[in-house]
Amino acid sequence: MKSWPLAAVLAGVVLGLAAVTGCSAPTRNAGPLAATPIATAPGGCPSAASPPMPKDFPANLPVPDGAVVTSMERRSGERLVVAMVVRSGFDRTLAFLQKRLPEAGYTLREGEVEEDDAESNFSSTTFDGRWTLRKMPDCGGGVYLTYLTAPAA
16 A cells, blocks of 8 residues: 655645635636625624725615625626625515615616515616525525626617
8 A cells, every 4th residue: 555645645635625615716807896705604694894885886776774795796898796785684675676776767677576586677877787686594684685787788
């Protein structure tokens, strides 16, 4: 039986763990917004302060009070994706989106609501986008809210 040097065995273990835990190269086209996700408590609830919204996030696009931004990403076509956690519960956050976006000048279309998630496209004279909402069962009233926005075509 052949004996492997300890350094070779440890290198193999480290490389194997990196593959299992999903370490990968940074996302292409992410630009300067490719921020490290904020700290979370068990269950995915944010445990750190929210970073500020990017400057090109539509200023009049309503965001629920207390939302904690968890990630931001730039995509091709000047698209911006901002994900956040809102702790006001699914029904209240859904009602907020359905009421406040039209009040801010956004038209909602092609949406659907299911038991644990909801989504809708929206548009205004300056921006097009889509929001998605998904329950977080392990985060006491928490829901994931994601906005994808782009300049209107």
